[in-house]
Amino acid sequence: MSDNNSKTLCAHVEEELQVKDPKSYLALIQPATHYCQGCGRSAAKAENVCKPKKIS
Numbered sequence: 001m002s003d004n005n006s007k008t009l010c011a012h013v014e015e016e017l018q019v020k021d022p023k024s025y026l027a028l029i030q031p032a033t034h035y036c037q038g039c040g041r042s043a044a045k046a047e048n049v050c051k052p053k054k055i056s
Helices: 009-014 022-029
Strands: 034-036 052-054
Touching: 009 022
Parallel strands: none
Antiparallel strands: 034 052
16 A cells, blocks of 8 residues: 555544554554544544644
8 A cells, every 4th residue: 555644544544544554554543642532533643633633
């Protein structure tokens, strides 16, 4: 999946990345440094969520 960097976690979940390629999905969320203020998902990078907020 070459376009992993341009999609948010919401888009990846809609495409079932967490089911089809769990290792790639885990790479996007671990270690979590940000969370989405909209849906609550956590991510390793701010660009992986729509409304990022740094986890302090």
